Amino acid sequence: MFDSLAEKLQATLSEVRQHGTLTEQDIDGAMREIRLALLEADVNFKVVRQFTAQLKERCLGADVIGKLNPGQQVVKIVGEELTELMGGASAGLSFSSRPPTVILMAGLQGSGKTTATAKLARYLREEHSSSVAVAACDVYRPAAVDQLVKVGAQAGAAVYFRDPTHPDRDPVEIASWALERARSEGKDVLIVDTSGRLHVDEQLMAELVRIRDAVKPTDVLLVVDAMTGQDAVNVAESFAEAVQFDGVVMSKLDGDARGGAALSVKAVTGKPILFASTGEKLEQFERFHPDRMAQRILGMGDVMSLIEKAEQQFDEGDARELERKLRRNEFGLDDFLDQLKMIRKMGPLSSLLGMIPGFGGQQLKNMKVDERELDRIQAIILSMTPEERRRPELIKGSRRLRIARGSGTNVQQVNKLVKQFGQMRKVMRQVGRGKMPDIGALMRNAR
Amino acid sequence: MARDWSDLFITDGPAAEGAPDGSRGSRDGGGEGGRQRGGLFRRLRESMAKTRQALGSEIQATLFGELDEQTWERLEEALIMADVGASTTASVVATLEEEAVSGKLEGGQALSERLIELLADTARVGEARIDIRAKPTVIMAVGVNGTGKTTTIGKLAWHLRNELGVSVLLGAADTFRAAAAEQLEGWAERAGCEIVTGAEGSDPGAVAFETIAQARSRGVDVVIVDTAGRLHTQDDLMGELGKVRRVIERQLEGAPHETLLTIDATTGQNGLRQAKLFAETAHVSGVVLTKLDGTARGGIALAIARELALPVKLIGVGESVEDLRPFDPDDFARALIAES
Ligand SMILES: Nc1nc2c(ncn2[C@@H]2O[C@H](COP(=O)(O)OP(=O)(O)OP(=O)(O)O)[C@@H](O)[C@H]2O)c(=O)[nH]1
Ligand SMILES: [Mg+2]
Numbered sequence: 001m002f003d004s005l006a007e008k009l010q011a012t013l014s015e016v017r018q019h020g021t022l023t024e025q026d027i028d029g030a031m032r033e034i035r036l037a038l039l040e041a042d043v044n045f046k047v048v049r050q051f052t053a054q055l056k057e058r059c060l061g062a063d064v065i066g067k068l069n070p071g072q073q074v075v076k077i078v079g080e081e082l083t084e085l086m087g088g089a090s091a092g093l094s095f096s097s098r099p100p101t102v103i104l105m106a107g108l109q110g111s112g113k114t115t116a117t118a119k120l121a122r123y124l125r126e127e128h129s130s131s132v133a134v135a136a137c138d139v140y141r142p143a144a145v146d147q148l149v150k151v152g153a154q155a156g157a158a159v160y161f162r163d164p165t166h167p168d169r170d171p172v173e174i175a176s177w178a179l180e181r182a183r184s185e186g187k188d189v190l191i192v193d194t195s196g197r198l199h200v201d202e203q204l205m206a207e208l209v210r211i212r213d214a215v216k217p218t219d220v221l222l223v224v225d226a227m228t229g230q231d232a233v234n235v236a237e238s239f240a241e242a243v244q245f246d247g248v249v250m251s252k253l254d255g256d257a258r259g260g261a262a263l264s265v266k267a268v269t270g271k272p273i274l275f276a277s278t279g280e281k282l283e284q285f286e287r288f289h290p291d292r293m294a295q296r297i298l299g300m301g302d303v304m305s306l307i308e309k310a311e312q313q314f315d316e317g318d319a320r321e322l323e324r325k326l327r328r329n330e331f332g333l334d335d336f337l338d339q340l341k342m343i344r345k346m347g348p349l350s351s352l353l354g355m356i357p358g359f360g361g362q363q364l365k366n367m368k369v370d371e372r373e374l375d376r377i378q379a380i381i382l383s384m385t386p387e388e389r390r391r392p393e394l395i396k397g398s399r400r401l402r403i404a405r406g407s408g409t410n411v412q413q414v415n416k417l418v419k420q421f422g423q424m425r426k427v428m429r430q431v432g433r434g435k436m437p438d439i440g441a442l443m444r445n446a447r
Numbered sequence: 448m449a450r451d452w453s454d455l456f457i458t459d460g461p462a463a464e465g466a467p468d469g470s471r472g473s474r475d476g477g478g479e480g481g482r483q484r485g486g487l488f489r490r491l492r493e494s495m496a497k498t499r500q501a502l503g504s505e506i507q508a509t510l511f512g513e514l515d516e517q518t519w520e521r522l523e524e525a526l527i528m529a530d531v532g533a534s535t536t537a538s539v540v541a542t543l544e545e546e547a548v549s550g551k552l553e554g555g556q557a558l559s560e561r562l563i564e565l566l567a568d569t570a571r572v573g574e575a576r577i578d579i580r581a582k583p584t585v586i587m588a589v590g591v592n593g594t595g596k597t598t599t600i601g602k603l604a605w606h607l608r609n610e611l612g613v614s615v616l617l618g619a620a621d622t623f624r625a626a627a628a629e630q631l632e633g634w635a636e637r638a639g640c641e642i643v644t645g646a647e648g649s650d651p652g653a654v655a656f657e658t659i660a661q662a663r664s665r666g667v668d669v670v671i672v673d674t675a676g677r678l679h680t681q682d683d684l685m686g687e688l689g690k691v692r693r694v695i696e697r698q699l700e701g702a703p704h705e706t707l708l709t710i711d712a713t714t715g716q717n718g719l720r721q722a723k724l725f726a727e728t729a730h731v732s733g734v735v736l737t738k739l740d741g742t743a744r745g746g747i748a749l750a751i752a753r754e755l756a757l758p759v760k761l762i763g764v765g766e767s768v769e770d771l772r773p774f775d776p777d778d779f780a781r782a783l784i785a786e787s
Pocket of ligand 2: 674
């Protein structure tokens with residue numbers, strides 16, 4: 001229902017063109033759709049109310065004569081306002097001028113603190129070349145320490161922990177001891193993992209304050225599950241009051257939750273969202289981008305992320321070469337194979353598709369990207385001769401049979417690939433000429 | 448008052464009284480029964496208080512204090528804030544409004560009673576009990592990462608032993624997450640039951656198989672299989688879950704007898720997607736609504752009941768062994784619109 005917000009707005013605002021500007025009456029209908037969409041995305045009710053009031057102001061009298069239709073115009077305004085509200089440009093961590101920088105992790109049970117701790121450790125090692133230690137202060141959940149010992153080591157961090165048999169297992173004590181050790185071992189960063197706690201658990205919240213006072217963190221981070229509903233504001237407000245956290249890590253953003261909690265948390269605490277955790281692998285952790293999140297909440301995909309990921313994989317020389325080939329119609333199956341391998345390196349295909357506009361969770365469900373299908377495609381291409389890869393139109397009759405046998409597939413599958421490739425080449429030429437392809441239609445055809 | 452443990456489980460004959468028979472695979476002997484019981488009741492009382500806190504608060508007087516145009520808006524707001532979701536909220540409020548307008552309901556008291564009834568009826572779907580007559584009964588726990596599968600299993604094992612006196616064997620089929628088996632071992636110890644584990648990274652289906660095989664040869668009453676947390680959108684991991692289920696199905700006729708999906712009460716509208724996709728892959732038979740001891744109301748469970756006909760069977764109200772309760776639709780309905 002949410003993917004079509006743009007369409008719904010378009011329908012509500014179809015009459016508008018005639019008078020050229022948005023009137024109060026037009027907008028009320030549009031605001032209703034936006035309100036529903038935001039609620040469906042789990043943005044807190046009160047935040048929604050505030051936000052739509054503000055939005056209405058901006059839309060009133062907005063010009064709709066330009067290139068965009070009124071629906072698009074309103075979507076654009078909503079997107080801008082959401083991005084603005086979520087923090088404008090991306091924010092970052094603070095680092096202490098006298099190392100170690102201490103980062104304290106806090107959050108509800110099951111929000112993903114331990115995983116986020118290890119991911120952040122890895123991130124800081126990779127992106128800031130920091131030497132990192134992590135402290136295991138979750139003494140309550142069974143085997144929480146074991147978990148951090150394992151994932152912390154995977155992240156290449158030193159793990160400071162005390163055995164279950166150690167006489168002093170007070171988390172405040174462990175945190176102070178870890179800080180001493182980080183200092184004496186000359187670490188750049190110490191990340192303190194704590195046990196999950198409910199914001200209404202006075203005893204445990206007081207303990208968290210004691211941990212904070214003991215280690216005087218440079219940054220306190222609140223880890224918030226992207227699937228959190230209306231309660232996100234209560235959680236965020238309570239943690240803000242108790243430990244004045246500096247920023248937020250959104251976890252489990254690889255799912256299909258709209259993540260409206262991000263907006264709620266930012267709106268009620270004013271604290272920026274710093275990182276997005278997007279999978280179970282340690283490297284699935286990135287800087288948070290408010291503009292992308294705005295698009296996601298609105299169900300408009302995450303084009304920016306996709307572009308950035310692609311940028312990481314393709315270097316410029318390759319890109320120019322590819323462009324040249326496309327122009328000259330020399331793009332062959334060999335090149336396709338290279339592309340395919342590169343794209344697959346970017347992550348599981350389903351997560352990439354999720355970033356394409358118009359491919360919200362609903363469609364993805366029906367799409368079912370079959371990674372095995374991709375394996376099959378690779379096998380088929382690898383069974384072709386270089387000549388055949390350059391000029392797929394050669395693949396007929398006995399060649400088809402040979403390729404099918406060589407790749408353990410059948411003639412129909414070989415045929416299908418060759419045909420799809422032909423179509424794709426056509427589309428890519430259009431892109432080369434500056435036209436955007438209709439990716440949705442393309443994928444539907446490919447099925 | 449909440450449903451009782453003996454109402455929740457379908458057993459052969461009357462429930463066994465008292466502590467379990469120490470010879471049936473329990474780790475801690477029955478020796479220290481007396482001392483433990485005193486402590487036990489104290490903790491039980493505490494946990495009941497927590498449950499009451501979570502479920503039994505006063506319902507919002509403001510909702511129907513004065514019937515006016517804003518009444519329905521306030522009601523909608525209350526339900527949305529409880530994560531009930533737009534469509535379930537709209538349907539419940541529409542019914543109530545209709546009845547009020549047609550003059551069937553008069554006064555705030557009648558309205559709030561009827562509202563609670565409507566909400567409770569929405570929650571009351573399917574088989575609300577857990578049948579443990581099969582020997583062994585196999586229960587599988589599934590759900591998204593961190594929703595409370597392992598903790599729920601620990602608490603459930605403890606209650607099965609202590610409330611019903613049945614023997615329990617746990618299977619650590621989360622071979623994926625670091626230290627998952629160690630965590631379940633911790634719970635086995637607390638609950639006083641045995642556990643079967645496999646190496647990290649080993650085949651979860653094999654662990655489930657081994658657990659059931661051991662349960663059969665030892666004559667254990669109930670097997671509970673823990674599985675790795677996964678997002679419902681991860682097709683490969685969901686496929687793996689389906690495979691574990693099929694291993695169990697082939698091994699023992701009728702198994703798994705119960706597949707419990709844990710839903711974190713703080714979850715918003717995404718909970719509906721979780722339930723839908725887990726139900727498709729794992730044939731979920733009931734929901735455990737966890738973490739109701741916070742301020743979240745868990746209204747998404749109502750949407751899940753209404754749209755997928757999946758009943759909540761258990762609620763989690765804390766992190767100790769006692770903090771698990773049978774689900775009671777009336778208490779739940781009352782708490783949804785309680786004063787915060
Ligand atoms: N307050 C509260 N915390 C709970 C409840 N149930 C579980 N938890 C906590 O939530 C966290 C996650 O619980 P787990 O049982 O490890 O969840 P899981 O689903 O097994 O997690 P994974 O196996 O990692 O996917 C732990 O810190 C638990 O103590 C509950 O009812 N109330
Ligand atoms: Mg678990």
